[in-house]
Amino acid sequence: MSKYFKKNRSLFKNLFNCIKYNVNFYFIFFTMALYIGVLTGDFMRGAVTIVLILVFSYFSHRASHHIFPYNLFHKVHHDDKNNKKWWARILEWFVNFLQIGGIMLIPLNIFLEKWSGMKLLNNYVILYYSLVYTTHHMINYHYMKIDTHVRHHEDETTNFGPDYMDVLMGTKQDNSTFEDMRWSIMNSLAATVIVMTVYTRNLL
Numbered sequence: 001m002s003k004y005f006k007k008n009r010s011l012f013k014n015l016f017n018c019i020k021y022n023v024n025f026y027f028i029f030f031t032m033a034l035y036i037g038v039l040t041g042d043f044m045r046g047a048v049t050i051v052l053i054l055v056f057s058y059f060s061h062r063a064s065h066h067i068f069p070y071n072l073f074h075k076v077h078h079d080d081k082n083n084k085k086w087w088a089r090i091l092e093w094f095v096n097f098l099q100i101g102g103i104m105l106i107p108l109n110i111f112l113e114k115w116s117g118m119k120l121l122n123n124y125v126i127l128y129y130s131l132v133y134t135t136h137h138m139i140n141y142h143y144m145k146i147d148t149h150v151r152h153h154e155d156e157t158t159n160f161g162p163d164y165m166d167v168l169m170g171t172k173q174d175n176s177t178f179e180d181m182r183w184s185i186m187n188s189l190a191a192t193v194i195v196m197t198v199y200t201r202n203l204l
């Protein structure tokens, strides 16, 4: 197993290495998402939601780099002069939570269900993902200076995250390491506790 992504290796081999390198994290992360599906009596929709939200999040981050009006906000986070200021950090917490993490899909999902009677996504799984994504980016990435993300700040056309989406879409930087996600096991467990609280108290 190699912890490096190499463009000249096959897609299968790169994906295999990517998953294997973080197998503990992926196991916990997906198990917790599926558990939230079971907890909310909505297993199948929960399973579909976690896959769709991961894909959505990758493209939402890419859109934040060049599609108006999203690029107005995320651009601040990539501006080295301002991005350490308190207001820039708060702005990026909101951008992550609402847009890239997917919370903005919850009102759309509720509206669609009321309007057509068709429920598309599990809102609790969206909340779970958004909490993991936002804390992972704003705390783990920035305080631990994770190489994958340092490289995204140096070259904004690569390493959008999650790693396997970058591998699939050809945006993973050649010769860069797969991201060490082990600390995000904590984020996944903490997010699960928050979602369980929100669900049992009927807050959503």
Ligand SMILES: [Zn+2]
Pocket: 061, 065, 074, 078, 152, 156
């Ligand atoms: Zn970015």
Ligand SMILES: [Zn+2]
Pocket: 077, 137, 141, 149, 153
């Ligand atoms: Zn960042």
